[in-house]
Amino acid sequence: xxxxxxDPGGTRQVPLRRTPQQAxxxxxxxxxxQAAERVLVREGAQALTTTRIAAEAKxxxxxxxxxxxxxxxxxxxxxxxxxxxxxxxxxxxxxxxTQERWEDPVGVLIDTYAAIYRTEHGFRALWFGxxxxxxIRAADREHKxxxxxxxxxxxxxxxxxxxxxxxxxxCQAAVLAADALAQEAFRRDPDGDPGLLEEARLMLRGYLxxxxxxxx
Numbered sequence: 151x152x153x154x155x156x157d158p159g160g161t162r163q164v165p166l167r168r169t170p171q172q173a174x175x176x177x178x179x180x181x182x183x184q185a186a187e188r189v190l191v192r193e194g195a196q197a198l199t200t201t202r203i204a205a206e207a208k209x210x211x212x213x214x215x216x217x218x219x220x221x222x223x224x225x226x227x228x229x230x231x232x233x234x235x236x237x238x239x240x241x242x243x244x245x246x247x248t249q250e251r252w253e254d255p256v257g258v259l260i261d262t263y264a265a266i267y268r269t270e271h272g273f274r275a276l277w278f279g280x281x282x283x284x285x286i287r288a289a290d291r292e293h294k295x296x297x298x299x300x301x302x303x304x305x306x307x308x309x310x311x312x313x314x315x316x317x318x319x320x321c322q323a324a325v326l327a328a329d330a331l332a333q334e335a336f337r338r339d340p341d342g343d344p345g346l347l348e349e350a351r352l353m354l355r356g357y358l359x360x361x362x363x364x365x366x
């Protein structure tokens with residue numbers, strides 16, 4: 151796979167076979183990825199073939215192949231876009247934490263991401279549809295590392311902890327636990343099972359309170 155292209159929705163880069171340079175080519179690629187997401191939501195990950203996506207986007211297969219040569223490339227590009235939006239939101243939260251005093255940081259984090267998951271139908275369709283590639287799984291590990299780094303920066307911005315390797319490890323554990331609970335909540339209910347989300351809040355408040363006691 152060739153050079154990555156910037157994703158307009160965030161800081162992460164979308165892996166492509168070739169990076170579009172002209173505005174027209176960039177617009178065509180954006181249209182292709184929008185079409186791919188529509189197919190993903192309506193028909194599932196198994197429908198993400200170059201032929202199907204080209205038909206949905208009303209472009210030739212040859213045109214699509216310049217950037218996304220196969221199903222895995224399409225799936226990887228979609229996942230990179232989703233990760234970018236989630237990470238951009240975390241960046242916004244970190245900035246917010248430097249300017250505001252949150253009484254309930256866990257509530258802010260969970261409520262913010264639950265709202266995103268409710269609208270990101272493609273993300274849920276990809277994650278729950280069994281279409282993940284090995285590249286996505288590797289990218290997901292890096293994504294979780296970035297999210298944990300965001301949690302660490304929020305705790306530091308709020309003056310709740312001192313920075314060290316143990317704090318970074320604790321934030322990684324918090325993200326892994328929150329991710330597992332969020333996935334199960336949205337498997338049960340497209341709007342997120344409210345009872346399970348509340349349990350996630352309670353669990354993470356207790357855990358992060360202990361983290362603050364240890365590293366504050």
